[in-house]
Amino acid sequence: MPEEPRENISGGEEGSVEVAFAPGETGTRAEAVVDELGELYWQKTYGGKDAFESLVRTILSQNTSDVASQPAHDALMERYGSEAQRASTTRAGSEATREGGATREDDADLVTALADAEQSELAETISSAGLYNQKSEMIVGAAERIREEYGGRDEFDAFVREGDPDEVREALLDIHGVGPKTADCVLLFAGGRGGVFPVDTHVHRIARRMGLAPADADHETVREHLEADVPGPKCGFGHTAMIQFGREYCTARKPACLDGPEACPLYDLCDRVGVDEVDETVVDPADAAAE
Numbered sequence: 001m002p003e004e005p006r007e008n009i010s011g012g013e014e015g016s017v018e019v020a021f022a023p024g025e026t027g028t029r030a031e032a033v034v035d036e037l038g039e040l041y042w043q044k045t046y047g048g049k050d051a052f053e054s055l056v057r058t059i060l061s062q063n064t065s066d067v068a069s070q071p072a073h074d075a076l077m078e079r080y081g082s083e084a085q086r087a088s089t090t091r092a093g094s095e096a097t098r099e100g101g102a103t104r105e106d107d108a109d110l111v112t113a114l115a116d117a118e119q120s121e122l123a124e125t126i127s128s129a130g131l132y133n134q135k136s137e138m139i140v141g142a143a144e145r146i147r148e149e150y151g152g153r154d155e156f157d158a159f160v161r162e163g164d165p166d167e168v169r170e171a172l173l174d175i176h177g178v179g180p181k182t183a184d185c186v187l188l189f190a191g192g193r194g195g196v197f198p199v200d201t202h203v204h205r206i207a208r209r210m211g212l213a214p215a216d217a218d219h220e221t222v223r224e225h226l227e228a229d230v231p232g233p234k235c236g237f238g239h240t241a242m243i244q245f246g247r248e249y250c251t252a253r254k255p256a257c258l259d260g261p262e263a264c265p266l267y268d269l270c271d272r273v274g275v276d277e278v279d280e281t282v283v284d285p286a287d288a289a290a291e
Contacts, residue, residue: 027229028229028230029211029212029229029269030207030212030226030229030230030238031229031230031231031234032269033210033212033238033242033266034230034234034238034241034242035234036265036266036269037237037238037241037242037245037266038237038241040241040244040245040265041240041241041244041245047161047188047189047190047191047192047193048190048192049189049190050110050153050157050190051153051156051157051159051161051186051190051191052110052111052143052146052153052156052157053077053110054185054186054189054190055172055175055182055186055190056073056076056110056114056142057069057073058181058182058185058186059135059138059139059142059178059182060072060073060076060129060135061129062131062135062182063130063131064129064130064131068128068129068130069128069129071128071129072125072126072127072129072132073126073129075125075126075128076122076125076126079121079125080110080113080114080117080122080125081110081113109152109153109154110143110153111143111146111147111152111153111156112143112147112152112153113143114139114140114142114143115140115144115146115147117140117143119133119136119137119140122139122140123135123136126139134177135177137177138176138177138178141175141176141177142176142177142178145175145176146175157190159171160186160187161190161191161192165187165191165193165196168187168191169183169184169187172186172187180199180219180220180223181198181199181200181219184196184197184198184199184223185198188235188236188239194232194233194235194236195227195235196227196235196239197223197227197230197235197236197239198223198239199219199220199222199223199226199239200243201246202242202245202246202247202250203222203226203239203242203243203246204222205246205250205252205284205285206242206245206246206250207222207225207242208222208273208274208285208286209250209255209270209271209272209273209274209285210266210269210270210271210272210273211270211271211273212225212226212229213225213226214289215273215274215285215286215288215289216286216289216290226238245266249263249264249266250264250266252282253282254282255272255275255282257270257272257275257277258275258277258280258282273285273288273289274287274288
């Protein structure tokens, strides 16, 4: 198994949950797939990330790649994050002190900073992520909603970590621009919740292609099948590993199996729905099922 990466991209340090890889006898084919993925990829810890920052990061990643969304996240944090806000607060505090006023500690709160942000300025800041006008509107709206309902970053973070998972998910989905995948990523990467298997484009394609979910299943149906068939502690790892597998082996247009059974490490566990190895053609599993 490859060495664990130096940077734990999935979770933070404080409050994180260690996920032990323990392959063995499996109860379902989906669990067997996740165990095989464990032989290919590293293990991670989950949880420990700040809930609001995780929400912002996931909104930025919608309909784009990590290559595009990461610089947008970095630019946003540089302009609106705690260090930038502290500097602004220090300047404002000096002026307030001279005028006999006082400062508010929550001026350094990312929720407050983005709720008060000028949308056009935020859009310019995150332009590398694409759809920046739409995403800036979502982020400002989410920040305003969270400040109004929870008070700020710390209170929202506590709600995500400690609240009933179903209630947290429902509350997240009620925020404009937050869909099931975004809500599940916040539950997993910030809340450290077991049994959460976010479904992105890669997971949706692979689960249906492998026959782990119906060929015509939508994202929510795929999630339901995976969460039912994969043990809770393995769901988070299964999500990140399946994405990596989709990038390296099971791509949309040319999955590795077209180069022969030996080219794909999960060949024996896959139904290859929509993949014609003889003609070397690939269609969406739903289209194959409809024929």
